[in-house]
Amino acid sequence: xxxxxxxxxxxxxxxxxxxxxxxxxxxxxxxxxxxxxxxxxxxxxxxxxxxxxxxxxxxxxxxxxxxxxxxxxxxxxxxxxxxxxxxxxxxxxxxxxxxxxxxxxxxxxxxxxxxxxxxxxxxxxxxxxxxxxxxxxxxxxxxxxxxxxxxxxxxxxxxxxxxxxxxxxxxxxxxxxxxxxxxxxxxxxxxxxxxxxxxxxxxxxxxxxxxxxxxxxxxxxxxxxxxxxxxxxxxxxxxxxxxxxxxxxxxxxxxxxxxxxxxxxxxxxxxxxxxxxxxxxxxxxxxxxxxxxxxxxxxxxxxxxxxxxxxxxxxxxxxxxxxxxxxxxxxxxxxxxxxxxxxxxxxxxxxxxxxxxxxxxxxxxxxxxxxxxxxxxxxxxxxxxxxxxxxxxxxxxxxxxxxxxxxxxxxxxxxxxxxxxxxxxxxxxxxxxxxxxxxxxxxxxxxxxxxxxxxxxxxxxxxxxxxxxxxxxxxxx
Amino acid sequence: xxxxxxxxxxxxxxxxxxxxxxxxxxxxxxxxxxxxxxxxxxxxxxxxxxxxxxxxxxxxxxxxxxxxxxxxxxxxxxxxxxxxxxxxxxxxxxxxxxxxxxxxxxxxxxxxxxxxxxxxxxxxxxxxxxxxxxxxxxxxxxxxxxxxxxxxxxxxxxxxxxxxxxxxxxxxxxxxxxxxxxxxxxxxxxxxxxxxxxxxxxxxxxxxxxxxx
Numbered sequence: 244x245x246x247x248x249x250x251x252x253x254x255x256x257x258x259x260x261x262x263x264x265x266x267x268x269x270x271x272x273x274x275x276x277x278x279x280x281x282x283x284x285x286x287x288x289x290x291x292x293x294x295x296x297x298x299x300x301x302x303x304x305x306x307x308x309x310x311x312x313x314x315x316x317x318x319x320x321x322x323x324x325x326x327x328x329x330x331x332x333x334x335x336x337x338x339x340x341x342x343x344x345x346x347x348x349x350x351x352x353x354x355x356x357x358x359x360x361x362x363x364x365x366x367x368x369x370x371x372x373x374x375x376x377x378x379x380x381x382x383x384x385x386x387x388x389x390x391x392x393x394x395x396x397x398x399x400x401x402x403x404x405x406x407x408x409x410x411x412x413x414x415x416x417x418x419x420x421x422x423x424x425x426x427x428x429x430x431x432x433x434x435x436x437x438x439x440x441x442x443x444x445x446x447x448x449x450x451x452x453x454x455x456x457x458x459x460x461x462x463x464x465x466x467x468x469x470x471x472x473x474x475x476x477x478x479x480x481x482x483x484x485x486x487x488x489x490x491x492x493x494x495x496x497x498x499x500x501x502x503x504x505x506x507x508x509x510x511x512x513x514x515x516x517x518x519x520x521x522x523x524x525x526x527x528x529x530x531x532x533x534x535x536x537x538x539x540x541x542x543x544x545x546x547x548x549x550x551x552x553x554x555x556x557x558x559x560x561x562x563x564x565x566x567x568x569x570x571x572x573x574x575x576x577x578x579x580x581x582x583x584x585x586x587x588x589x590x591x592x593x594x595x596x597x598x599x600x601x602x603x604x605x606x607x608x609x610x611x612x613x614x615x616x617x618x619x620x621x622x623x624x625x626x627x628x629x630x631x632x633x634x635x636x637x638x639x640x641x642x643x644x645x646x647x648x649x650x651x652x653x654x655x656x657x658x659x660x661x662x663x664x665x666x667x668x669x670x671x672x673x674x675x676x677x678x679x680x681x682x683x684x685x686x687x688x689x690x691x692x693x694x695x696x697x698x699x700x701x702x703x704x705x706x707x708x709x710x711x712x713x714x715x716x717x718x719x720x
Numbered sequence: 721x722x723x724x725x726x727x728x729x730x731x732x733x734x735x736x737x738x739x740x741x742x743x744x745x746x747x748x749x750x751x752x753x754x755x756x757x758x759x760x761x762x763x764x765x766x767x768x769x770x771x772x773x774x775x776x777x778x779x780x781x782x783x784x785x786x787x788x789x790x791x792x793x794x795x796x797x798x799x800x801x802x803x804x805x806x807x808x809x810x811x812x813x814x815x816x817x818x819x820x821x822x823x824x825x826x827x828x829x830x831x832x833x834x835x836x837x838x839x840x841x842x843x844x845x846x847x848x849x850x851x852x853x854x855x856x857x858x859x860x861x862x863x864x865x866x867x868x869x870x871x872x873x874x875x876x877x878x879x880x881x882x883x884x885x886x887x888x889x890x891x892x893x894x895x896x897x898x899x900x901x902x903x904x905x906x907x908x909x910x911x912x913x914x915x916x917x918x919x920x921x922x923x924x925x926x927x928x929x930x931x932x933x
Contacts, residue, residue: 359894366901373908382919386928389865389916392909396872397859403898404852404879410886414836420889437834465931 244286245295248309249350251278256343260336268339269327275343276317279350283313287708297423298357303715304495305353307561307708308488311568312349312481314693318686319473322576325682326471329583337374344371345477352485358422361489362399362406365453368482369395375477376470387465394452394462402449402489405442409493412438424492431500439500446493447509453486456513456547457520460540464524467536468588472579475532479539479575480568487546487564491716494550499719503553510551511641517544518648526655529590532582534659535574538614541652542567548645549629554636557716559628561709562701566613566621569694573610576687577603581663584677590659595668602679604664606687611660613694615653621697728762729843732881733823736854739874741816745866749793752870752877756785759880766844766884773892781880784899789873789906796910797866800917807924809861822853836885844885851878865913865923869906876902 255275262268286293286301287310293301301309323342327335348371351364369392377388412434413427414420452459467475497506521541528534542563549560578588580603585593596604613620616627626649633642696702735755742748760782767774808815826849835845855875859868883890883898913923920927 357894359890360897363894363897363901366905370901370904370908373912377912377915383930385912385915385919386931389912389925389928390931392905392912393859393868393872396905396909397875400872400875400879403876404882407879407882407886410889411882414886414889422889422894435834441833468931 244282245293245299245301245354247282248279248286248293248354249299249347251275251282252343252347252350256340256347259339259343262336265331265335266328268335269324272320272323272339272342273317275346276313276320279346280313280317283309287704295354295356297425298360299351299354300356301354302356302424303708303711304488304491307565307705307712308484309350309353310705310708311484311565312346312353315477315480315568315572315690316346318572318690319476319576322473322579322683322686325680326473326579326583328682329677333378333380338378341371341374342474342477345375345482349481349485353488356424358406358409358424358427361492362403365402365450365486365489366396366399368485369399369453372474372478372482375474376466378471378474379469381469384469387462387469391462391466394459398449398452398459400449401445401452405445405449408438408442408445409496411435412442424496427496428499431496434500436500436502439497439502440505443493443497443502443506443509447490447513450486450489450493451513454483454490454543454547455536455540456543457517457540460517460520463540464533464536467539467575468530468532472575472577472582475535475579476572476575479535479571483539483543484564484568487543490547491550495716498716507551507553510547511638512551514544514546514548514551515641515644515648517541518548518645518652522648522651522655525652525659528655528659530588531590531593531659531663532575532578532588534656535571535578538574538652538656539571541648542571542614545626545629545645548641549625549632552629552633552636552638552641554632556629556632556636558709558713559625559632561712562697563622563625563629565705566625566694566697569690569697570610570614570620570622572690573606573687573694574614576683576690577606577610580677580679580683581607584675585672586675590662592669592672593663594666595664595672597664599668599672600677600679602684603687606684606691608660608664609691610687611656613691613698615656616649619695619698621694624698624701725762725765726843728758728765729847729881732758732762732847732877733843733850736823736851736874737816737819739870740819740854740857741812743812745797745864746794748867748870749790749797752873753786753790755874755877756789757782757787759785759877762881763884763887766842767887774887777892777895780896780899784903785873785877785880789903792906792910793866793869796913796917799914800866800923807863807867809863815857815861818857819850819854822857823850826850826853839885844881848878848881851875851881854878863924863926865916865925868925869909869913872909873906 252275255271259271348368355361455463518541521537525537549556581596582588616623739751760778764778827846830845855871858871
């Protein structure tokens with residue numbers, strides 16, 4: 244049944260290519276998302292259903308990532324039905340097929356247990372998501388797609404070189420080599436350290452490009468800014484976390500090889516740099532979708548910072564992956580609604596959203612408070628735990644800078660968000676056809692409720708899932 | 721087979737420099753195709769025992785890197801109706817010199833790395849690193865979209881050379897998957913290049929400047 248996780252989206256994707264009706268085709272999206280989520284949920288309760296083989300299996304690290312991707316995709320799929328109905332003038336055959344292929348490939352990343360297979364899957368996610376960014380067919384979206392493809396391809400090519408270096412570190416000993424993670428972890432202590440160092444640097448740059456860590460983040464504001472809202476949500480909450488998973492697997496191998504200290508230092512540095520760069524570009528940002536992209540750069544930085552700090556921050560970092568992914572869903576979907584209503588995403592035209600679209604603007608504002616770590620939302624808990632762990636480990640500089648960047652970003656992002664929601668809406672905007680509807684508002688509303696829930700109480704199954712992943716990362720033999 | 725391997729890798733290195741120094745886009749595509757086909761041959765020579773699947777993999781490499789991908793690029797060029805000269809940021813001679821320097825650096829750097837006994841004598845590692853660097857130089861210093869795609873192709877060729885050290889560790893299916901990804905990647909990029917040409921009436925990526933801070 245494990246193959247069904249990949250098979251369902253791919254089959255329905257093929258079906259989307261065959262369905263002739265532009266109006267009914269998007270209904271395949273929630274169908275695929277719902278079936279996927281149901282199968283995954285059943286499989287998490289009864290693991291024997293999703294038994295894998297040595298190439299593909301659902302391991303403790305893959306589970307939380309896959310669950311997040313599945314939840315996010317399901318709600319984005321419902322939103323897509325409403326969104327594509329409003330964009331009826333534009334054909335959505337390729338778009339729907341690529342969206343479903345995207346889900347299938349993200350599954351492949353999470354399930355892959357082979358170093359090479361994982362690389363193939365990550366590259367494939369990049370390729371199927373390119374047409375999603377080009378949905379609007381404007382010169383600007385073309386430019387964004389070009390940068391996304393070229394920077395992404397070069398980054399992922401470096402990850403391939405890193406993958407080969409990593410493999411080479413293991414054939415030193417003249418033993419039979421396989422590139423299954425299980426074998427790599429077993430043999431890690433006897434691997435060649437210089438090759439391992441070089442491999443980690445290349446893989447950090449390569450998969451870091453896909454995650455959007457600074458300074459390889461330059462494709463991100465363009466791609467997120469020009470793509471439709473739910474594509475931004477899936478990129479920021481799904482694809483980036485798949486790349487994060489890839490980095491986690493490499494990190495795990497390096498830790499088992501006894502290189503934990505060296506690798507952690509790199510992760511902390513990259514994390515802080517990403518937060519700093521995001522802060523600089525967020526202050527005075529006039530485009531609210533590009534602002535969300537920089538927020539994604541910031542939170543990817545927080546994720547690897549948490550892993551680098553270590554200790555209890557590893558659990559917090561994995562929890563933050565959930566919090567950030569779901570909150571990004573709220574923000575991108577509601578920002579997409581505001582963009583539709585105003586026909587612009589620049590602060591020169593967009594203000595007074597609270598009057599024009601009370602529900603979407605309210606969700607956007609609440610999402611802003613959540614993502615910047617205000618209680619009682621989920622990100623507050625995870626960010627606070629990371630800070631706590633940093634100070635607890637005696638890294639006062641790391642903790643202090645972390646706090647400073649969070650503050651700068653709160654102020655910078657706040658100025659832009661408040662400018663969007665406050666004030667009075669320009670007269671012409673009141674008569675644009677977009678109205679908040681059930682399909683475009685319920686998904687971000689439910690996602691916000693989940694983020695709030697995570698802030699008040701982490702459900703026991705999720706806590707166990709994350710604890711399993713942490714203890715898997717900490718086994719070092 | 722080693723007596724023939726090193727000379728072939730030297731040819732690959734020389735092709736890097738030709739690609740960097742040539743001013744005609746069509747010629748650059750042909751040179752990259754030649755390099756790709758050569759890599760297919762080399763991938764057969766590095767194996768201890770040549771089996772049927774190895775021959776198939778090599779044939780796939782020659783087909784894709786030597787024929788299919790270059791044809792796609794040439795078609796994109798024909799449809800674009802543009803000036804066929806490369807427009808470099810830095811002159812052709814300086815970029816060739818840069819490429820030669822990169823080759824030297826790669827040889828010195830590869831010397832520092834601890835290699836498995838059998839690999840120390842062959843030029844595979846320096847050739848790989850030098851080709852990767854040549855690809856980078858192309859990517860950074862050229863303005864035409866097609867030139868940047870060729871840079872990416874050369875970069876991939878360099879990585880492919882390194883992959884030959886791992887023939888025993890990499891299952892065939894993974895190798896083919898990597899090739900397929902490369903092919904689909906270039907295919908999608910070529911489609912986008914065509915759209916760029918239609919939207920901007922040019923393949924000059926300097927026109928793609930609307931999105932910036």
